[in-house]
Amino acid sequence: MTETAVQAAATAARTLGLKVTDPTVLYEAFSTVVHLKPSPVVARVPMNLPNGLKEPEPAVRRQQRELDVVTWLAQQGLPVVPPSSLVPLEPVEQDGLSMTFWAYVDVDRDAEPDYFGATARVPELHAQLADYPGELRWMSPLRLIGQGLAAVEVVPGLLEQEDVDRARAEWRVLEPVLTSRAGFEAAFPSANVQPVHGDAPSWNLITTVDGPLWADFEDVTLGPIEWDVAGFGPELCKAYDEAARARGLPTLDPRVQQVMDLARALQVLVCTPLVPQLPALADGIRMFATQWRAMPFAGGLT
Known part of the structure; x- marks a missing residue:
């Protein structure tokens, strides 16, 4: 599958006029990320996706939303990994695969992960995202659960x-609350709802030689701010709240956070069928499953 993604990315890039002589895989998980050397461009090719994201049209719409949001954030001066300026700002289809193209950034290989520092920057990201003028779907990452x-x-x-029986029973309780804005706001009328990153932004702040850059907005969505720290644990949530208070921004609602933590766990559990293709997922699923089993049923919404 890796070679398929590399060949498709290189062919698409050459068709767009880029010089590609040495395509190099930078990262593989749900997507294959390819540096199209010597061009300063990176292709991201989704390959290992849950069933609901495999249909071409939904994938293309999801990719276009990401390109639109990140382009806007870059225009506002937020430090992001931008789409490549060398190709059109739209997904490209090649050999049955849909991909996007991004500027290559030089990652600082010596930097140690600083999840506390990254989490403390998420309120700043939320403050900028709150002004995004485009249309976003409600909690799109949850539509696969x-x-x-x-x-x-x-x-x-x-x-x-x-575990399977419990998860299905919990989703029967949570689905009407989490899959519509009206249902959510009926349960949590004072929640802070706005555009959010959608996929654990603290884990998607890349340390480059020129400073940290936000990346991977594939799941950008409309939802509660608590979704962006779902599953982080109390200490990182405390880091978020301290940074938010210092900036005069909204803090996390513990009741909403409890439900978002549970929803994140369910989102991880449904990735279990991908373990044969991505064996490294097993440890993460096992960790989330252990935490989930100790959570209140349906996040207390019973």
């Missing part, structure tokens, strides 16, 4: 039958 749970199977040592 229902069909994912319907298809998920027992994997001994990872997910047991009682």
Whole structure:
């Protein structure tokens, strides 16, 4: 699958007029990320996706939303990894794959991850995203949970039958609250709802030789601010709140956070069928499953 993604990215890039002689894989997980050397361009090719994101049209719409949001953030002066200026600002389809093209950035390989420092910067990101003028879907990362749970199977040592049964029962409670803005605001009328990164931004702040840059806005969405720190744990949530107070920005609502933490766990659990293609996922799923089993049923919404 890696070679398929590399060849498709290189072919698409050459068709767009880029010089590509040595395409090099930088990263592989849900997407294959390819540096199209010697051009200062990186292609991101989604390859290992849950079922609901495999259809070409939804994937293209998702990619276009990301390009639009990141372009706007860059125009506002926010430090982001920008789309490449050498190609049109739109997804490109090649050999049945849809991909996007980004500016190559020089990552600081010696930098140690600083998740506390990154989390303390998320309120600043939220303050900028709050003004985004474009249209975003409501909590789009959660739209896969229902069909994912319907298809998920027992994997001994990872997910047991009682886990599957509980997750499906919880989703029956949570679905009407989390899949519509009206349902959510009925349950949490004072929640802070706005455009959010959608995919754990503290883990997607890249340290480059020129400073930190926000990246991977594939799941950008409309939702509560708590979604962007879902699953982080109390200490990182405290770091968010301290930074938000210092900037006069909204802090996290513990009741909303509890539900978002549970939703994040369910989102991770439905990735279990991808473990054969991505064995490294197993440890993360196991960690989230352990935390999830200790959470109140349905995040207390019973």
